[in-house]
Amino acid sequence: MSVYNQQQIETFRMVRHHLERLPIFQLNWLKRRIESYVQFRADVARFQREHFTDICSRKCFASQSSACCGREGIMTFFADVVVNVLISAPREIDPLLAALALDTGGFNCVYLGNTGCLWLLKPIVCEMFLCEHAKKSALEEDEPLLSQWEGLRLRERQYTWPSQRVLFDELEGFFLEAGLDSPLMYFHQSPGLLRVKAKHGLGPQKVAGVWNQTR
Numbered sequence: 036m037s038v039y040n041q042q043q044i045e046t047f048r049m050v051r052h053h054l055e056r057l058p059i060f061q062l063n064w065l066k067r068r069i070e071s072y073v074q075f076r077a078d079v080a081r082f083q084r085e086h087f088t089d090i091c092s093r094k095c096f097a098s099q100s101s102a103c104c105g106r107e108g109i110m111t112f113f114a115d116v117v118v119n120v121l122i123s124a125p126r127e128i129d130p131l132l133a134a135l136a137l138d139t140g141g142f143n144c145v146y147l148g149n150t151g152c153l154w155l156l157k158p159i160v161c162e163m164f165l166c167e168h169a170k171k172s173a174l175e176e177d178e179p180l181l182s183q184w185e186g187l188r189l190r191e192r193q194y195t196w197p198s199q200r201v202l203f204d205e206l207e208g209f210f211l212e213a214g215l216d217s218p219l220m221y222f223h224q225s226p227g228l229l230r231v232k233a234k235h236g237l238g239p240q241k242v243a244g245v246w247n248q249t250r
């Protein structure tokens with residue numbers, strides 16, 4: 036198994052194992068904490084569906100040559116895994132684990148199944164990616180649509196850009212405080228993201244006890 040697959044599978048298993056054993060009030064706190072992000076993702080998915088389905092079908096899916104879903108081409112954040120485990124039934128996570136374990140190689144992303152991406156909520160990097168062709172076809176001469184897309188990009192930053200306390204950083208902190216670690220915790224390991232946090236005076240994420248104040 037590749038290092039990439041190994042890291043992904045271990046992270047999924049660790050997150051699932053920990054969430055299954057959490058007291059219900061902490062689990063509920065986490066679910067409430069991701070609510071607005073899940074709503075944001077529904078808004079992006081609707082936008083993508085309405086404005087890019089035809090373009091992507093014509094350019095890539097008909098010829099099965101999508102430039103979006105190449106092997107190990109995307110960064111999966113730890114929070115992508117946590118959010119998916121929180122909102123998925125076990126039967127929706129099992130196919131991801133099976134794909135990682137039974138992977139036989141090839142040029143496509145390990146998560147690309149026969150009917151598309153296997154994630155219930157695909158990684159944020161995938162959701163927000165538009166190739167130059169797609170951007171040019173849909174957005175170049177449509178100012179209102181471009182402005183809608185930029186609005187969604189701004190909303191994305193509220194969850195993923197650590198110039199302030201953001202959800203993706205916080206979810207890593209929650210697991211770190213429980214003594215759990217993963218190579219996908221980029222908000223605590225990536226030199227680039229750590230520099231952004233340091234520049235804005237943000238140190239290690241502290242979430243201990245937050246659920247006690249909010250339950």
Ligand code: SF4
Pocket residue numbers: 090091094095096101102103164165166167168169
């Ligand atoms: S975003 Fe671009 S590369 Fe990706 S599926 Fe659409 S047209 Fe193809």
Ligand code: SF4
Pocket residue numbers: 103104105109144145146147148151152153154157158161
């Ligand atoms: S995770 Fe899903 S959307 Fe992202 S590259 Fe893989 S198959 Fe494509």
